[in-house]
Amino acid sequence: MLQKLTRRDFNKLLLSGVAGSALGLFGKSNTAFASTKRVVVIGGGFGGAAAAKYLRKLDPSIAVTLVEPKAIFYTCPFSNWVLGGLKTMEDIAHTYTVLKNKYQINIVSDVVTSIDVTKGTVKLKSGNVLSYDRLVVSPGIDFKWDSIGGYSESVANSKMPHSWHAGPQTILLHKQLLGMRDGGNVFICPPANPFRCPPGPYERASLIAYYLKEHKPKSKIIIFDAKENFSKQELFKKGWERLYPGMIEWRSSAMGGKVSRVDAGAMTVTTEFGVEKGDVINVIPAQKAGKIAFDAGLTDATGWCPINPVSFESTIHPGIHVIGDASFAGAMPKSGFAASSQGKVAAAAIVRLFQGKVPAAPSLVNTCYSLLAPKYGISVAGVYKLTVEGIVEIKEAGGLTPINADDDQLREEALFAEGWYKNISLDTWG
Amino acid sequence: MVLKLGIRLAVCALSLMVIATGSGILSAAGRVSSKPEGQVHSQKAEFNPRGQVLALSCTSCHGTDGKSAGIIPSIYGRSAVYLETALKAFKSGARYSTVMSRHAKGYSDEELRLISEYFAMISHNHK
Numbered sequence: 001m002l003q004k005l006t007r008r009d010f011n012k013l014l015l016s017g018v019a020g021s022a023l024g025l026f027g028k029s030n031t032a033f034a035s036t037k038r039v040v041v042i043g044g045g046f047g048g049a050a051a052a053k054y055l056r057k058l059d060p061s062i063a064v065t066l067v068e069p070k071a072i073f074y075t076c077p078f079s080n081w082v083l084g085g086l087k088t089m090e091d092i093a094h095t096y097t098v099l100k101n102k103y104q105i106n107i108v109s110d111v112v113t114s115i116d117v118t119k120g121t122v123k124l125k126s127g128n129v130l131s132y133d134r135l136v137v138s139p140g141i142d143f144k145w146d147s148i149g150g151y152s153e154s155v156a157n158s159k160m161p162h163s164w165h166a167g168p169q170t171i172l173l174h175k176q177l178l179g180m181r182d183g184g185n186v187f188i189c190p191p192a193n194p195f196r197c198p199p200g201p202y203e204r205a206s207l208i209a210y211y212l213k214e215h216k217p218k219s220k221i222i223i224f225d226a227k228e229n230f231s232k233q234e235l236f237k238k239g240w241e242r243l244y245p246g247m248i249e250w251r252s253s254a255m256g257g258k259v260s261r262v263d264a265g266a267m268t269v270t271t272e273f274g275v276e277k278g279d280v281i282n283v284i285p286a287q288k289a290g291k292i293a294f295d296a297g298l299t300d301a302t303g304w305c306p307i308n309p310v311s312f313e314s315t316i317h318p319g320i321h322v323i324g325d326a327s328f329a330g331a332m333p334k335s336g337f338a339a340s341s342q343g344k345v346a347a348a349a350i351v352r353l354f355q356g357k358v359p360a361a362p363s364l365v366n367t368c369y370s371l372l373a374p375k376y377g378i379s380v381a382g383v384y385k386l387t388v389e390g391i392v393e394i395k396e397a398g399g400l401t402p403i404n405a406d407d408d409q410l411r412e413e414a415l416f417a418e419g420w421y422k423n424i425s426l427d428t429w430g
Numbered sequence: 431m432v433l434k435l436g437i438r439l440a441v442c443a444l445s446l447m448v449i450a451t452g453s454g455i456l457s458a459a460g461r462v463s464s465k466p467e468g469q470v471h472s473q474k475a476e477f478n479p480r481g482q483v484l485a486l487s488c489t490s491c492h493g494t495d496g497k498s499a500g501i502i503p504s505i506y507g508r509s510a511v512y513l514e515t516a517l518k519a520f521k522s523g524a525r526y527s528t529v530m531s532r533h534a535k536g537y538s539d540e541e542l543r544l545i546s547e548y549f550a551m552i553s554h555n556h557k
Contacts, residue, residue, distance in 0.1 A: 054486070057494075058482075337490055340490050341486070341487060341490060344486040344487075344489075345483060345486065348479070348482060348483050348486060352479065357479075359479075360479040360480045360482065360483040361480060361483070362483060363483050363484045363486075363487055363537075363541075364487065365487035365490070365533065365536075367490070367491060367529060367533075379528070379529055381529050381532040381533055383487075383533060383535075383536025383537070385536075394535075394536040396535045396536070397532060397533065397534075397535040397536030397537075398532050398533075398535075398536065399532050401528070409528060412528050413528050413529075415501050416501065416502060416528060416529065418500060418501065419491070419498070419500035419501035419502035420490075420491050420502065422499050422500040423489075423490065423491055423492060423493040423498055423499055423500060423502055424490045424491065426493060426494065426499055427489050427490055427493060427494045430494075
């Protein structure tokens with residue numbers, strides 16, 4: 001419907017006072033000039049932790065409670081480095097100590113079981129209830145277990161890990177790789193779009209190849225993809241030819257890549273082209289917004305949460321901001337970096353809304369580094385702004401590492417990848 | 431559908447208002463900085479909210495307040511002139527970078543100025 005509007009019509013609507021009513025979208029606190037400023041944040045990942053920290057940093061008069069069941073948060077970024085033997089689990093572990101002590105955030109180790117949008121409360125598994133003036137929901141992803149026949153949570157926890165939540169799943173896949181025979185076949189089965197970390201499966205293939213090349217050089221990796229193309233494709237393919245010739249095979253969806261079934265007992269995957277047996281099978285299922293987003297009615301038919309891109313406030317439930325992978329943020333990918341950027345934009349918007357002011361126009365950014373080998377890094381960057389079409393990528397900016405980048409530049413990108421991880425971790429949890 | 435359209439339009443309307451608000455505050459900030467220097471140093475300068483939102487993007491790689499812990503250069507402590515010159519050189523491609531030019535091209539010269547002013551102001555306020 002929007003497409004039928006001309007810019008002139010759009011401007012007319014602006015002048016006729018739609019702008020005034022826009023303020024109503026921001027919920028009760030805005031008009032009430034809330035006497036209390038209590039924000040509850042659900043989820044302590046890149047989005048939630050960054051939102052909590054920046055709320056306190058930008059306005060210390062806001063009381064912030066962060067609800068996160070895990071005492072230690074393992075990041076998905078750099079978990080592939082663990083699989084390649086380049087980092088340890090300790091290297092990707094983060095705690096909430098600094099957020100608690102330095103930023104005075106109330107850390108609650110619990111699980112939110114329900115949200116009462118009318119009363120403005122969240123109920124916890126322990127039975128406790130927290131009241132909020134504004135709520136930030138950053139639950140990340142959940143899996144569509146039924147997207148591949150024969151796959152389930154128990155299969156993931158025993159035979160075929162997804163390793164798309166870092167932690168025990170990373171350790172399981174790592175153990176399987178360490179235990180595999182030389183000459184074994186590793187299968188990686190990425191889902192169709194959209195999913196968390198678009199370049200992730202291909203960085204994973206690269207760093208598993210790095211490990212295998214050194215320790216089990218007769219082995220092979222086959223990527224059974226549900227897609228026809230993938231993030232940074234040409235850069236990855238060029239890198240694989242240079243670093244791991246003949247070791248990584250990528251099969252597109254149409255060329256027998258789409259996995260319809262798995263058999264955990266027989267360790268096989270079924271595609272249109274037949275049944276194949278693997279030694280280590282990493283199934284990354286299709287994804288949707290985290291459970292609490294569904295339970296609270298924050299999702300739409302897409303399985304993700306529609307939001308107002310100025311403040312990341314839900315277009316379904318005012319007063320609740322949804323950030324990170326669970327939100328539908330226009331052209332932005334689902335990445336830790338994007339989540340962190342959104343968390344900060346939402347925090348700045350909430351601060352302004354509590355003051356009864358209009359939030360500043362958002363500016364969002366994403367940078368994803370992928371490592372192919374210790375001295376071989378590539379990146380994709382994007383700068384995003386708000387337009388009539390929602391959050392769009394600025395065409396003149398962003399893009400990939402040049403395909404003809406020389407070895408010095410690839411080495412620099414690998415170094416910056418480490419620098420990036422250090423700083424974004426500190427910007428989020430430190 | 432109508433409701434959805436209304437919301438989308440309202441959001442866009444808001445963003446335009448927001449830009450207007452930003453520039454109002456900007457001119458106020460301009461007046462502050464034209465005061466004699468002693469007076470400026472005696473008080474904490476106010477942030478331009480648009481500059482703040484723009485600058486928050488930088489801290490993911492350059493560290494909170496622009497204080498980097500690793501190989502990526504710190505922004506903190508640099509003057510507005512230094513930062514603006516560097517950002518414009520990245521934008522034009524005059525200065526070599528791996529990723530900075532890809533970022534800098536996403537901002538108008540005015541936005542690069544706001545980012546530079548914001549980090550310079552943080553450094554000033556912490557003194």
